[in-house]
Amino acid sequence: MWKGVLAEFATQESNAAPAAIRTRDLNLWYGTFQALFDINLNVRNGIITSLIGPSGCGKSTFLRSVNRINERLGYVRIAGSIDVMGNNIFAPDVELLQVRKQVGMVFQRPNPLPLSIRDNVLFGHRLHEANKAAENDVVEKALREVLLWDKVKDRLNQPAIGLSLEEQQKLCIARLLPVKPRVLLMDEPCSALDPKGTEAVEELIWELRGDYTILIVTHNMAQARRASEECVFMLMGKVVEHTATDTMFVTPENKETADYIEGRYG
Amino acid sequence: MMFAASGQNDKDRRIQQLYFVLFGIMTLLLVLPVLIILTTLVVKGGPALSIDFLFTKPTNGMTAGGIFPALLGTIWLVLVALLFSVPLGVAAAIYLSEYAPENVFTRIINLAIINLAGVPSIVHALFGVGAFVIFFRFGTSILAASLTLGIMTLPVVIVATRESLQAVPQAFREACWNMGATRWQTIRRVVLPNAVTGILTGIILEVSRTAGETAPIMFTGAAFFLPFLPQGVLDQTMALSLHLFVVSTQVPDMPEHLPFGVALVLIGIVLIMNSVSIALRMYLRGKKKW
């Protein structure tokens, strides 16, 4: 009975402010192995949602479904639907690269391209626009947004790989911005960083809040608690709980959630 | 004393030394034949070498004069073979590595490529006769011989290219896709620039292999002796490898230094090509940005 109420609540909410990501009965298989089970999730627009759960529960798989990067693997099969900003990303007339433009992704290991800092930031811009004159502005704006401009403005033409990991990760976020995504997916963006780098990137993510809908996977409970407004807990390919972060950390509804938050899983 | 040697240590050390010597000898045995061949060639063939030798025609029933037509012919054959096998091989490798889905069909193709690499060159030669000389009516010509060589080295190009493509980290591709790059944009702007050195190395190695082959060109386009140079790809040509065979075994009263000279030039080309390839690889590894 409470499930129906919940569903109603979800619909009402989606009428008020449409979800940035909305999945319905999403199931995903790697070959015969099912990695996601009936995921029904509304990720609210313009806020930071964190996705937590033990290793192997399907967090990365879920993220990689939202920008359809998983499909590259021939043996992946998906059932159900995913809407991004109210549009079904599996609709037949959808252009894959339009989806990817709207949904940027940041990976666990910073992956700057083997180019200069400047060329990294401009990579996406140059794919979609030929406007050379705007390039300097684009670079400055993107790097300012990720709080990196003052540090790198004098060495824009040096290889991006020479930056520290923290700076590389910020650069990886910066290069998404000129493409003007609506949603940023971040898969453990701080796990390769030291505590100081983690703090800096967290601060940045907080700064980006509002301009972008952010879905961030993290293993760091403190981070989830500090840096997100809503929190999703996944276990074995299922969404167990999705509530306001404060609620989840203070009065979790499910026993599994409580166990995980208190560190009783790996 | 905590770090003093025990009897067991001594025994271990002796065994270790034994293996060291053993493997050293094996390595030497491997290098020795190469050294012997090279010294013999240089000593016996060296006196034959000169600018004239490289740039004049053979005379006196090939017992005197130079090797120019054969040298030129080999260059022709290799170039035309490359013109055919490089675009085809690189394109096939790009398709297989970047586009093709994992399925039975691509697995069959991969198997076919591996098998193609294992086909003896004489079989390629006969295939070349049947396909290019007779069926396509190219006759015995540079074109037919080069296509045969090209088919033969195609697997090498494909495998070398595919390996270099796969050495480019997947993270680069995903980074591009996430900025809305198409597959081709990703390949063009990131994958190929980072793989091109490996591809080049592979191609140069292919050249050195192609230059030395005899069987595939013997029935398809290379001639024992021709009084004039080829004027186009539909002419026959002389070639170094075949010329070496001819002057070593088919011509009476051959002065000894001449075949050795031809062999020296041939192996020189191969060695130079291999060195270029190794140098290129080292240079680029030094420059690698990831």
Ligand SMILES: Nc1ncnc2c1ncn2[C@@H]1O[C@H](COP(=O)(O)OP(=O)(O)O)[C@@H](O)[C@H]1O
């Ligand atoms: N490419 C893949 N092929 C097959 N199985 C995979 C693949 N990627 C992930 N999996 C499996 O799917 C499950 C979920 O993985 P993943 O989404 O990476 O978990 P998480 O990010 O939560 O640690 C795991 O059991 C994992 O082994």
Ligand SMILES: [Mg+2]
């Ligand atoms: Mg993961």
